[in-house]
Amino acid sequence: xxxxxxxxxxxxxxxxxxxxxxxxxxxxxxxxxxxxxxxxxxxxxxxxxxxxxxxxxxxxxxxxxxxxxxxxxxxxxxxxxxxxxxxxxxxxxxxxxxxxxxxxxxxxxxxxxxxxxxxxxxxxxxxxxxxxxxxxxxxxxxxxxxxxxxxxxxxxxxxxxxxxxxxxxxxxxxxxxxxxxxxxxxxxxxxxxxxxxxxxxxxxxxx
Numbered sequence: 001x002x003x004x005x006x007x008x009x010x011x012x013x014x015x016x017x018x019x020x021x022x023x024x025x026x027x028x029x030x031x032x033x034x035x036x037x038x039x040x041x042x043x044x045x046x047x048x049x050x051x052x053x054x055x056x057x058x059x060x061x062x063x064x065x066x067x068x069x070x071x072x073x074x075x076x077x078x079x080x081x082x083x084x085x086x087x088x089x090x091x092x093x094x095x096x097x098x099x100x101x102x103x104x105x106x107x108x109x110x111x112x113x114x115x116x117x118x119x120x121x122x123x124x125x126x127x128x129x130x131x132x133x134x135x136x137x138x139x140x141x142x143x144x145x146x147x148x149x150x151x152x153x154x155x156x157x158x159x160x161x162x163x164x165x166x167x168x169x170x171x172x173x174x175x176x177x178x179x180x181x182x183x184x185x186x187x188x189x190x191x192x193x194x195x196x197x198x199x200x201x202x203x204x205x206x207x
Contacts, residue, residue, distance in 0.1 A: 002047070003098060004084070004095035004143055006142060010027055011026065011078065012077055022072075023059060025059045026060070028041070032056055035085070041060070042100045044081050044142050044178075045100060045180075046070050069104070072179075096139075098139050100181070102181055103180055104127065104128050104180050107175060108122060108172050111173075122180075129152050130190075131182035141167070141169060
């Protein structure tokens with residue numbers, strides 16, 4: 001489980017194409033500190049399993065399913081990426097609950113700079129539209145953000161200078177793809193309601 005608070009701006013140092021997958025080597029001295037085989041690290045919001053670590057770098061195998069459902073397939077040597085380690089139980093939840101399971105991809109539609117922030121408009125797949133609400137949370141390339149405007153086919157986010165400087169969202173341009181993860185709690189509530197369960201009185205419904 002992650003929080004969507006990016007710890008480090010990393011870099012892809014190598015990409016190896018396999019038969020039905022890809023192996024990435026990524027540089028991230030902060031997130032690899034103490035990391036070992038089997039640990040999880042979120043890369044642009046995608047939860048990946050560490051294969052090995054050495055000298056501030058780690059490798060991860062990305063299966064075909066992940067490449068199809070995310071924008072990781074577009075990464076190449078030299079690409080910058082957002083990196084985050086899993087949250088520690090008992091720590092502060094700085095963003096919101098993020099699984100690192102990408103629900104789909106969007107596209108940067110426009111950027112509108114202001115004096116102290118920047119408004120970014122992102123396309124929204126129809127299948128995810130119902131989970132995105134004004135002032136709600138969404139994860140864009142692994143960054144926990146608050147939705148400013150929620151439309152049927154797009155949403156906007158407001159980026160502060162810190163986010164612009166310390167994540168890849170500062171350099172994304174119109175046409176660039178981004179990974180999207182909606183709030184998992186909304187999906188659980190939808191599933192319960194579809195089954196005729198009142199989440200507020202679940203125990204009563206079971207009797």
